[in-house]
Amino acid sequence: MCGRYTIKKNPSDYLRQVFPGIQFDPAFKFQPNENVCPTLEEPVVLNANGVPFCTLLRWGLIPSWSREEKPGTGIINARSETVAEKPSFKASFRRKRCLVPVDGFYEWKKTGVGSKKIPYRFYRKSDPFLLLAGIWDEWERPMGILRTFAILTTAANASIADVHDRMPVILDKKQVDQWLARNEDTSQLSNFFDPEKLPALDREELDKVKSAV
DNA sequence: CCAGACGTTGTT
């Protein structure tokens, strides 16, 4: 799965290469973080009137129809296998897809010794960032609109399966335009979710994940 | 038809 990640480097230049014409939210401020956790506001790229748009959204999806009170942390992951059908995700999957730039994500391997878990950081040496597939939504509060996102997951591929059985969906640069397209015909998108077509990842084993900034 | 739930993970 994907419940923690890193964004140590500013993704702006990378995003400008991948998305010529990308616009940045004037409110966008990059905060490096080696331990991004749910509820933080983090950079995503979404489609704003046909233009790739980088802005900050809160991690933990709160669907637009959520009732008042206690949406809590929201939903941090959505299974790619069922995202097109689940009532909670269907509308966002059709109309509000996004990309989450990260430079690593964490998975914890259970050791069987007590409840000890060893953290691993996965990343790709050949590319400074990974672009994760996400969906977002907006929830109208009394005090303004809260925009949130969730990261899609799929089965682990061979490069991480010994650590954990799920991983985030990582999109190739050739796929990201189609992912962001304002196209409600999502029938082709499930081709992006095949774990064995996702990149092989490099890893580092850690003693501890540095606490959130 | 309306009312009520709507998720993932991991763990049991």
Place this chain on the structure above:
DNA sequence: GTCTGG
């Protein structure tokens, strides 16, 4: 063990 906050 289980919940909450980040």
Place this chain on the structure above:
DNA sequence: CCAGACGTTGTT
């Protein structure tokens, strides 16, 4: 997702 807290009474 993990890390950290988790409670009451009475007395100072």
Place this chain on the structure above:
DNA sequence: GTCTGG
């Protein structure tokens, strides 16, 4: 909003 159970 949209699906499921009754």
